[in-house]
Amino acid sequence: MASLPEGLLDGGVWFRVEEPGTASAVRRAAERLAAELDMPERRIADLSIVAAEAAGNLTKHADQGTILVRVVRIADQAGVELIAVDSGPGMADIGHAIGDGHSTAGTLGIGLGAILRQASRWDLHSVPGKGTVLSVQVWPDVVPEAGWAAGLTRPLHGETVSGDAYAVREIDGRRQLLLSDGLGHGGLAAAASQEAVRGFLRAPAVPPAQVVEVLHRTLGHTRGAALAVAEPDPSAGVVRYAGLGNISGMVLAPDGTRRGMVSMPGIAGHQRRQIREYDYAFAPGAILVMHTDGLVDRWNLADYPGLVTRTPEVIAATLLRDAGTRRDDAGVLVARVP
Structure with a gap:
């Protein structure tokens, strides 16, 4: 899980998320990476929620779910990014799915609202019949401008x-x-x-x-x-x-x-x-x-x-x-x- 030398882009680690135990492994990996980056404890706690919910939702609702855990960097700080990818049924109404308490088989469902509240930045795209991609970043302090x-x-x-x-x-x-x-x-x-x-x-x-x-x-x-x-x-x-x-x-x-x-x-x-x-x-x-x-x-x-x-x-x-x-x-x- 060690990061690459400063200046190189961190490739990260991919996890196939099919069993409940894998969700725990994703959460631990994200926490360990954040600790290596000396992120504040409160942001590590936020990241832990994000990782657990994202991986847990893939386990419950998605097909062929994978998550990438990696470092994201700018000149003076580093954060952690998770990219969750699945080939499930997808979501026709993303706005509805974001609301807490909504859970439909084949969607990210319950927990999506919690993920987005803890995240520094996020983006989501879903197509019915093709699946969903969720990108979530957690930064230690000030959120930098989105990368080009x-x-x-x-x-x-x-x-x-x-x-x-x-x-x-x-x-x-x-x-x-x-x-x-x-x-x-x-x-x-x-x-x-x-x-x-x-x-x-x-x-x-x-x-x-x-x-x-x-x-x-x-x-x-x-x-x-x-x-x-x-x-x-x-x-x-x-x-x-x-x-x-x-x-x-x-x-x-x-x-x-x-x-x-x-x-x-x-x-x-x-x-x-x-x-x-x-x-x-x-x-x-x-x-x-x-x-x-x-x-x-x-x-x-x-x-x-x-x-x-x-x-x-x-x-x-x-x-x-x-x-x-x-x-x-x-x-x-x-x-x-x-």
Whole structure:
């Protein structure tokens, strides 16, 4: 449960929540993580309620429920985030379900109101017949502004670490994102992607193609990775993008159209013919999605009414649930910049 070195994004731990005992394990893990972060006792108590209720509701009402417990960070403080995902019947009336005392089989039901009262920030999306995604954050003190980007990774079934990793940074007026897929899976793949994250966070404030060039040199001592760097620039109305290998990137326009972005063939650290950067239109309200080949491309946000208005965390978790494959590490990164 130890967190990654400061500056790296904490991947967290996924729990499959099927038995009542798992709910207790989720609560203990969240409490332990908060204690490691030196959160105040009163906020640890609030987090304990959130974790117990969220996991308990999955046990009682949901199908194929999972919860991610992880650290969320800003420059001067850290909190704990839980993302609860299920494939149950979903909720047609979220507002009604939030009220205490409401309990309908297949919904989060009783306890949802309690969860939201204790949370510093939350978001929720549910579609009847597809399931529910709930994101809850508990911060120690002042609640920071909502993040403009969020990602999720999940290891191959049977592995304890994921070879996929991501990072987000703001440097000298540039907002940039990295998604990396270490070659293969397991510890060596994870080491390659974590080296890519470290290199990305240390790289100078240069355009995406130059950052990818830096990472290509950085990963020479690892098994290598497919990776891509994106730089949304709303003031210019574009997103700049450069990649090596099979990272999928796309811009989802406010009108629902989807535009794929190009990565060049190669493996960062080992093989590359050239690194090229492309600009794509990025209008107000557009969403940037990047994912590894652990997610299939056959998804359509039109199947999820209202999802485009939700937070990046909830969008990413929904895509991971329905497009992710258990036969590979999976990683997805979502950004929305005003």
